[in-house]
């Protein structure tokens with residue numbers, strides 16, 4: 001562990017961990033839009049900018065994005081210097097011009113004193129801020145169904161050729177991670193659609209709930225080499241089943257049902 | 272023959288030289304991309320055919336060879352005769368028999384093929400006397416135009432790989448780095464980072480694999496120095512890279528070549544093939560046991576792919592987008608291994624530096640910018656093309672002595688240096704010595720050495736808008752300040768040139784620029800405001816005219832400019848024919864008139880009028896009725 005200061009407050013951090021963690025630990029409030037703890041930092045929204053310096057830099061400081069900058073011993077971090085605040089405002093002002101009707105952006109802008117964008121509001125308002133979380137989560141799972149296409153001002157998130165993405169498994173991870181909830185989808189016991197692709201649902205053989213798409217079950221099975229039937233049973237039933245098996249086993253070994261139940265829960269990390 | 276010792280290297284060079292002694296006359300036909308486009312391949316073939324038909328080669332010792340770009344493409348196809356040094360321009364296949372009969376056989380010159388000095392209007396006989404060449408000092412481009420890039424022997428005869436032999440046979444890696452350090456060499460591809468410092472860091476870095484990369488992406492519109500080097504003297508790049516690899520102890524290299532440069536790929540690949548066979552590349556180089564090999568990789572096709580981290584992503588097979596890492600590539604670059612990336616020209620300098628010594632290189636240039644630099648000189652100058660000059664040469668010398676001055680002897684207005692994210696410098700900076708620091712101080716940059724000269728018929732607001740339009744397409748769009756900022760900046764400029772500028776626009780531009788400079792992820796976004804800020808700095812009154820008077824002082828912005836014909840019109844009718852909108856009427860020998868309702872303000876008439884009888888003025892001054900009938904800008 002190393003020690004650094006954020007806005008004058010001393011905090012401890014793991015060396016090389018994203019500076020943003022230390023900034024948050026120090027209680028400093030800075031907005032972020034492209035960062036997610038399960039994903040590699042990306043540095044696209046530029047809102048997590050901070051000023052960093054060291055005593056030996058003799059007053060010179062540099063602006064860095066804290067989601068990517070590694071925590072170092074003795075670093076002096078300022079999250080609200082004049083230039084940082086000003087730059088953050090320009091970024092939010094620009095985002096508000098892009099997404100004039102998006103509640104999240106409106107709120108963040110307002111928090112930074114911007115009621116109305118000083119730029120040309122997007123004639124075709126969109127909610128997508130191009131934070132890249134959806135494509136990155138999709139890549140992270142290993143599906144690579146959607147990506148950002150086109151450069152520059154024409155950049156957008158889309159499946160290949162703007163058609164229903166052949167690789168999409170309908171897991172909804174993209175829609176769930178999207179900070180502005182702008183990826184439309186529909187899901188019911190019978191069917192799920194996302195990215196204009198329709199999915200057949202798998203019903204849990206035990207409780208009958210449609211909890212997963214067939215494509216998901218196929219994908220997970222193919223990847224983990226576990227029989228597909230394993231993924232067909234929903235998580236809740238699987239837990240129950242496991243608890244049941246354990247209880248039988250441990251009953252023989254002299255344990256109690258309660259304890260083994262807890263054990264099972266701890267493994268899945270769910271309450 | 273594989274060269275595996277100092278003796279064998281010297282023998283190979285002697286042999287290459289001896290092979291050329293029989294050449295009484297060498298006919299050098301430029302076959303760079305520019306001259307090829309003008310038909311030089313046909314000229315080279317015509318020479319070969321004529322020579323063969325006449326059975327000359329054996330008897331007279333005539334030798335035709337296809338060389339790389341001489342840099343003077345606008346006058347191509349170029350033919351140089353050696354050793355006499357006669358230069359012929361715009362040569363066509365039909366001129367070939369004459370050249371052989373007169374110049375080669377009898378030493379007579381053919382006046383109409385000689386280059387005419389645009390200033391003195393006199394023909395210039397020898398290559399070396401052409402002002403465009405006379406004032407140059409060529410190091411990175413030392414052999415371009417002299418050698419046949421497809422012939423290793425020719426390159427060896429002209430000193431190629433002498434630096435490599437010197438390094439591998441007699442210097443430690445540390446000594447090589449020290450030599451490069453004493454030369455003061457800085458990167459020729461952009462930021463001007465000290466080359467030796469990069470190499471030192473990579474040498475020190477721990478890693479099982481290390482990579483050495485050559486940046487041949489050259490995405491700046493109009494730039495072609497790297498292309499000319501890769502096409503015309505690929506060996507200079509290979510030699511530099513092998514020396515660099517030896518210095519930092521790398522064994523794998525890539526040359527990242529812009530996708531639009533197929534000829535460069537062909538020449539590099541051929542040169543690598545020949546170098547491998549000769550023992551100059553690959554395994555056990557020069558018999559010293561040192562291994563280093565290179566792959567040529569075709570670029571991703573975007574300007575931003577030339578940016579260091581994007582280039583490495585692209586080489587890794589991922590999308591060529593910049594990635595911010597707060598660790599140097601020399602520590603963790605390509606595939607997270609220590610990596611040295613240098614520009615084509617930087618690599619081409621290295622061989623000459625080792626061969627001649629760092630002090631030799633450092634004797635040229637200014638205090639902190641040493642050696643020479645290649646520039647692509649284009650725009651409104653009489654001589655355009657590729658040049659190499661000592662650092663510290665003044666802009667005035669480049670534009671007036673080498674470039675021959677402004678086309679049509681119009682007044683100079685500005686020179687844009689450094690590529691799309693460089694800046695525009697006005698007349699008051701013409702005597703600035705060109706070096707990294709001076710250009711940056713003046714609000715521009717060295718960049719890759721682009722130089723666009725502009726005359727008084729240039730609107731600086733429009734120029735800034737032109738670069739913004741390039742950048743808005745080329746920004747990768749990953750980060751908000753660059754992607755959205757450029758879009759919004761362009762929107763402000765679209766308004767300015769259309770007469771919709773508002774008070775406060777200048778402040779909005781400045782504030783947005785600061786946000787982009789401080790907030791953007793990579794140098795593209797950080798430097799994108801340069802064209803904007805430099806034009807604002809030097810031509811602020813032009814911005815004010817657009818905003819306050821809705822006027823374009825240079826008469827370029829169409830929505831703000833009207834034309835009229837004045838008394839001095841002689842009624843020659845030239846303008847009438849030139850007008851694409853049929854807006855001009857008038858009898859022969861009588862005063863012509865522009866119909867304001869039809870005029871589209873293209874300025875074609877203004878350009879062609881032989882008596883300067885056409886005047887432009889702010890459209891805002893038009894009588895309201897006429898302005899309304901145009902339905903133009905409000």
Ligand SMILES: Cc1cc2nc3c(=O)[nH]c(=O)nc-3n(C[C@H](O)[C@H](O)[C@H](O)COP(=O)(O)O)c2cc1C
Pocket residue numbers: 457458459460461462463464486487488489490491574575576577578579580612613614615617719793794795
């Ligand atoms: C948008 C952008 C485009 C670039 N394009 C090129 C290029 O085409 N060629 C090049 O050598 N360097 C280019 N650079 C600079 C490189 O990032 C890098 O600094 C350079 O290749 C290092 O080599 P040097 O030190 O020899 O100049 C570019 C930089 C940016 C930000």
Ligand code: SF4
Pocket residue numbers: 127128129130131132133134135157174177178179180181182183
């Ligand atoms: S769709 Fe949502 S998650 Fe994807 S880039 Fe746009 S805002 Fe981000």
Ligand code: SF4
Pocket residue numbers: 575593745746747748749750751753754791792793794795796797
């Ligand atoms: S500054 Fe521009 S080019 Fe660079 S990462 Fe951001 S959007 Fe892409």
Ligand code: FES
Pocket residue numbers: 031032033034035042043044045046047048049065066067068
């Ligand atoms: S959180 Fe978006 S740049 Fe750091």
